[in-house]
Amino acid sequence: MSILITVPGADFSAIGNPKVNKLLYGVPADNLEALYLFESGTVGEAYAGPATDRSGRGNDAPLIPGSVAFKTAGGVATSLDRVTRTGGLAVFSPVPLTDKFTVFGISRNLLPPEAVTSGTVYVIPWSASGDWNTPAQPLMSNPNRGSLNGGDGLLHINQQTSPTGTIAEMGALSFRGTPNNTQAWGGGQVRPGPQMAGTPKDSYIAWALSFDRSAGYTFRALGGGHTIASPEDAAVWIDYQKSVGARHVFGAVGYTSQTVIGEIAMAGIYKNVTKTAAEMDVLIASLKSRMALRGISAL
Template sequence: MSILITVPAADFSAIGNPKVNKLLYGFPADNLEALHFFESGTVGEPYVGPSADQSGKGNTAPLIPGSSAFKTAGGVATSLERTTRTAGFGIFSPVPLTDRFTVFGVSRNLLAPDAAIVGNFLVPWSASGDWNTPAQPLMTNTNRASVNGADGLLHINQQNNGTGSTAAEIAALSFRATPNNSQAWGGGQVRPGVVQSGTPKDSFIAWALSFDRAAGYTFRALGQGGTITDPEHAALWIDYQKSVGARHVFGAVGYTSQTIVGEMAMAGIYKNVSKTAGEMDALIAVLKSRMALRGITAL
């Protein structure tokens, strides 16, 4: 046991001693606004939510209406087998989007790793402003995580085909606003992703994304990642999200009107903080450790 003594208004920063970092379940506690472990419910039975928030902030997240969700040993999946494809499931966080934030989680694609299944993207995180109904996303929305109006869009997704059945992969996706909605933020790739060859397509993958209105975003997964520097489109996107009261959406969601099979194991939000690549890699290490406690390996 350790004891933390706080002296109000005292500043000992000049001493040079190491700083004491408060942790919650292994995660840095400062600015941690929501933490979901998807642990409630009985394995094999329908999952009805809501998803409890372990951050202590009380940000319990209800299921999005129309979700197809079942409790598993790993978390929550859209189906108990791999053949029933649905729009998926999502939880709608009460946490609003801010000019800076960091999201993190563990998810996986459960479609059979068959290159013949193309164009199916599972979305584990998005902003509700990129749905047809931002104030209350619905699984019946035909533009789940894909509304690309005057603001552009941004989300994380996993695809089934790509580099084949023995390469786990995940990416961040961003489009510019119209009339350039086929172009990516920063003039780079629309879907800059990371791949780990020789690993099953259906692996659990731990990931993190940080956003900064004044800079752009950084995505990390599989020990890799990259930064998209585009303050212009980052500002357009977040300004619109805030104007419609957008909040964070997590789950195994079928992109646009696609049907998928997927699973979500953990998710969390840091509010008003855009973490560095190194800090996100540290978050990913904690996610992997917590998955190991369930007897599950996450990449």
């Protein structure tokens, strides 16, 4: 046990001593708006939600209607047999999108490469509800799950599977709409996605994304990541999201109308906070340590 003594008005930042970091379930606690650990429920049974918010702020997240979800030892998955494909599962956080935020989680893609005969299938662990057809209440029946790009752009995190996609990877995808519908934020039509050689596709992967309206966003996973520095595009996207009252969506969701198999193990939100790459790497290490308490390792 430790004791934290706070002296009102005192500032000891210049003395150079290490700071005391407040943790909640092993995760840095300052400005933590929601923490979903997906630890409630009986393994093997249908999961009805909501995802309990462990931050103490009461931001429990109900399942999006149409979700298919089962409790697992690692979290919540779309299937127990790793064969049945559905539109996925997602929880709808009451936390709104703001000009600055950081989201994080651990998830995995359970769709085997041989299940994809052509093209690429994407599993989305985080998106904004403004990128769905019905932002105020997303539905699994929406034809544009996490993929709506109607002129204001889109931003989400995804894991991809192709007939040859056997290595663990995770990426962030961002686009502007008309007239820039062939341009990703800040760098052409690309999807930067860190990979880790020698690791299977169905590995648990810890990730984090930090957004700033005035700068762009930074994504971290698998010991790497990327920064898309495009203030104009970021501002257009977040202004639209706020105009429709968008909120955070977490889960294992099939991109557009695709069917997938996936799992979400934990997720959370820092509201009004932008974190550096180094800070997100510390956060990711905390997530992996929490996962280890379940007897499960994460990349």
